[in-house]
Amino acid sequence: MSINHIVTPLDSAVLDSKDQYVFYHKKVDFALKELITSVQFNKLCTEQEMTYFKQYCDLLLYSIEAMRVKYMYDDEDNMKVDLTNSGFPNYLEFRYLYNDLSLRDNYLNKLKDVSELQEEFLTQLMHKKEPVRRDKLFQAASIVYYTSVEQKYIFNRFVQGKITQAEAGSQAEYMVSWSFYDVALNRPFICFMYFNYDGKNPESIKEELYDTLKNVADRKMPLDTMAYGIDRRLKDVKPKHIKRIDLGPFHNIFAKDENILTHSILESIAKKEVPLESYALSFKVDEVLSGSEFKEGGYFSKQTLQKWSDIIKQNYVFAPHRIIQLLYNKNPEIMNKLAKPPFQVADLKMK
Known part of the structure; x- marks a missing residue:
């Protein structure tokens, strides 16, 4: 099916042809790389935040490229793209990749030897003068996938960053980052928390801190609710500044949601006012800062907690001229x- 005749259900698009795979992956890869460059150039993140922002985006790009290799010639399974308010791959695709790579050795033992497959390719192309069959291409892609893709680099539902010393001028002494792929929205989020610690070395509470973030800060919610949940669980940690970045929606031909910007682009593509490759990317930054403190709890279990500011919401859009x-x-x-x-x-220029 031609990329000019993409028909999709309301909630997800199934990429069921080589043309669609090439088109979609080229588009996502290009848009994310443009985003990274522009976020840095326009200083929407500090230098320290930018280091981690790039790392999380690299994991996302790596995972999407792994999907391209895995599904390109697979006639049985097709990759799904979320359409509801995302434009990115459905979360389950990341989960399938991660689980699938756990069985890497089992699959490798069943695949043909590379030299044997190369010989078959040469026979088909040079002697028979015929194109290589799709099932053989799938075998070759599977060898590349299972021998080169690393499970540890797949973007998971929750990705934990390390505790580091915050850069000069920050709200607090330490900073920790994490990222998550919201299961309901099918979009990636990147978070930073600046905090002080009452003890000598925050490494001593890193397991408790990481566990808390994974349990109470792994999905989209009001940012002050997230901040309160973190603060309440960690008695010796004093959060001072929390910043959450929402990547998306990715407005493009594969995103048929009710978002007004998406609808405007799709309408113009349908009227041939703009090319099929047209896209825009929404980018939201929410922040909360702590001010004074208050005590909560009974006589024997009082805890000092932070009073949080109103949520500072900043919406941005990245798009071609x-x-x-x-x-x-x-x-x-x-x-x-x-x-x-x-x-x-x-x-984005597609040939």
């Missing part, structure tokens, strides 16, 4: 409320 013009023309009420004017990124 033509799409920025289009969105201003169609949705000025949204574009004029952004924290900053839209950030221009490069056009």
Whole structure:
């Protein structure tokens, strides 16, 4: 099926042709790399945050590339892209990858020897003058997938970063980062928490801290609720500043949600006002800061907790120049409320 005739259900799109795989993966890879460059250039993260932001995005890119290799020639399974408010692969695709790679050795033992497969390819191409059969291409892709993809680099539902000394000028002495893929929204989030610690070395409470983040900060919720949950569980940790970045939605031909920006782009693609490759990426930053403190609990179990500021919400959009013009023309009420004017990124050119 041609990429010009993509038909999808309401909640997810099944990529069921080589053209669609190439098109989708090229688009996501290009948009995320443009995003990384632009976030750094426009200083939406500090230098320290940017280091971790790149690492989490690299895990995401690595996982999506692994999906491309795994599914390209597979006639039985097809990759699903979430359409509800995401444009990114469905969370289950990451879970399948992770679980599948746990059985790597079992699959490798069943695959043909590389030299034997190479000989078959040469016979088919050079002697029979015929294209290589799809099932043989799938075998070759499987060898590449199971011998080169590392399970530890797959973007999981929750990815924990390390505790580090916060850079000069920060709200607190230490910083910890983490990332999660929200199961309901099918979008990646990246978080940073700046905190003080009453003890000598925060490494002594890292297991408790990591466990807390994994249990109470692994999905989208009001940021002050997340901050309170973290603060309440960690008696010796004093959170001072929490920052959460929401990557998405990714507005493109594969995202048929009710988002106004997505709808505007799809409408223009349908009218051939903009090319099929057109895209935009929403990017949201929520932050809370602690002010004074208060005590909670009974006489024998009082705990000092932080009072949090109102949530500081900043919405941004990244898009090529033509799409920025289009969105201003169609949705000025949204574009004029952004924290900053839209950030221009490069056009994707498909040959």
